[in-house]
Amino acid sequence: MKARPFMWSIKPNAVRSIHLGIFNRFPLAQVAEAVEDHDFKGWLKRRGENEACTALMIGQSSNGRGLFALRPILAGDRLIKISRKLVITTDRLHYRLKDHLQESISDCAKLALLILSEQCAGQASEWHPYMKCLPQCGALHNTILWSEEELEFLRQSSGTFRQSMEYRTKIHEEFAAIQQVIQQCPELFGRGISYSDFLHAYAVVKSRAWGIDEENTTGLVPFVDFLNHDARCQSFLSFDNELKYAEVFADRDYGFGEQVFINYGKYGNDALATMFGFTLESNPYDQVEFWIGPSENDVLWKLRSELLQSHGMPILRRDGVSNDTGSYFVIKKVRNITGQGKGIPQSLRAFARVLCADSKEELIYxxxxxSEGDGRLAREAFKDKRKELQAMLLLLTHLNALIEDYISALSALGMAQDYEDRKRQLISVRQEMVNNILEGELTILHSAADWLRHYCLGLDSLS
Incomplete structure (x- = not known):
């Protein structure tokens, strides 16, 4: 994940612990899976992190593990203060790993190896209380962990599906690249590491690590990463590079025992599912990756493609689809069909105008x-209203076809949910994730199609 200077984006938690001494203060649902909170907090204090846990405790809620208020908290109060020395970064790798790993290996892969080596060390690890709080295999739902059958339900969501497949390919490549290093360090990994172990550790890092400084250093911070996400929350973790500590301030009042949240950032469900393993219902930051392009059977394909690429609109070949070239465009929800909204990008409309040019002369024009304007290709509407209508109807046709695909995908998901006595293709958490992704993106597609229909009606009345 790309780091912001001086800011960290907090990730989902997966700890299975709660303060043993105050069960009677919380509902039973919050204490049902209590383990070893004292050990973890004692470890923090032994490391000098006395301010880390004065206001918060680790607990369990209906939405998973999180941090809860140990006392009434007022807006503006400091919730957490963590020193830089607690951050687990790749510089803490064993020297043998540092010496043998290729420079091309990502920080996520390196931190995954660090987790696996520390877990192998057991109680001898200085990070043991933290390592045993990390989620076990099967507890995470990042889409990179899904089976092929589960991922198939996301194929219509091009962003989530494509990102998931790209990550999986990268993880396979990195695992292959580190095999020799693992074999050379049996004292760090025991009998070795399976791909499933590495994949799980990678997902743990992906869902919990963040950039900690302006150099984009990736790190894990114990305790802080137990905070859960709320898209409406205005609390963020800030990092002071000079004083070497991070802190979180409350954005609102919290009552005793109430779960405290933080905002990870403006992530749509595609990113939340891929990186963090959860989604939100009605996510305000949802977006759709919309694919469109010229057919290779088009006699003007080469000239059209060269023109688009020369103006920063690269023509790609879609993976797994023969004779399918084009570009991805990000569409967000249009708030107003009268034109007040950013759901139909100018670049997408320009792309459609180039696709509708019928001759070499039109492309040259x-x-x-x-070149005579601001350098941006086809950014202005065609003066010929019929030509502009043709271009926008092309977009609308593609949008309507995609909407039908989404509806079919949701229907297939519903059928999978109806037949629970069959082999379950999706566990319930992942069913909900797929539904949230598809429903959210379908809403965006409908808003974009409505906007285009309104725009086309206006053009038709003028032509």
Whole structure:
């Protein structure tokens, strides 16, 4: 994840512990899986992190593990203060791993190896109380962990599916690249590491690590990463590079025993599912990756493609689909069909105008108009309203086809939920994730299609 200077984006938690001494203060649902909170907090204090846990405790709620208020908290109160020395970064790797790992290995893969080596060390590890709080295999739902059958339900969600497949490919490549290093260090990994072990550890890092400084250093911070996400929350973790500590301030009042939240960032469900393993219902930051492009059977394909690429609109070949070239465009929800909204990007409309050019002369004309203007290709609407209508109807046709695909995908998901006596293709948590992703993106597609229909009606009345 790309780091912000001086800011950390907090990740989902997966700790299975709660303060043993105050069960009677919390509902039974919050203490049902209590383990070893004293050990963890004692470890923090022994490391000098006395301010880390004065206001919060680790607990269990209906939404999973989180941090809860140990006392009434007022907006503006400091919730957490953590020193830089507690951060687990790749510089803490064993020297043998540092010496043998290729520079191309990502920080996420290196931290996954660090976790696996520390877990192998057991109680001898200085991080043992933290390592035993990390989620066990099967507890995470990042889409990189899903089976092929589960991922198939996300194929219509091009962003989530594509990102998941790209991560899986990268993880396979990195695992292959570190095999020799693992074999050379039996004292660190015992009998070795399976791919499933590495994949799980990688998902743990992906869901919990963040950039901790302006150099984009990736790190894990015990205790802080137990905070859960709320898209409406305005609390963020800030890092002071000079004083070497991070802190979180409350954005609102919290009552005793209430779960405290933080905002990870403006992530749509595609990113939340891939990186963190959860989704939100009605996520305000949802977006759709919309694919469109010229057919390779088009006699103007080469000239059209060269023109688009020369103006920063690269023509790609979609993985797994023969004779399918084009580009991805990100569409967000249009708030107002009268045109007040950013759901139909100008670049997408420009792309459609280039696709609708019927001759070499029209393409040359578009290029000349760009050079005489601000350099952006086909950003202005065609003066010929019929031509502009043709371009926008092309977009609308593609949008309507995609909407039908999404509806079919949701229907297939519903059928999978109806037949629980069959082999379960999706566990309930992942069913809900798929539903949230598809429903959220379908809402965006409908808003974009409504906007285009309104725009086309206006053009049709003028033509």
């Amino acid at each position: 578009l290029e000349r108009m760009a």
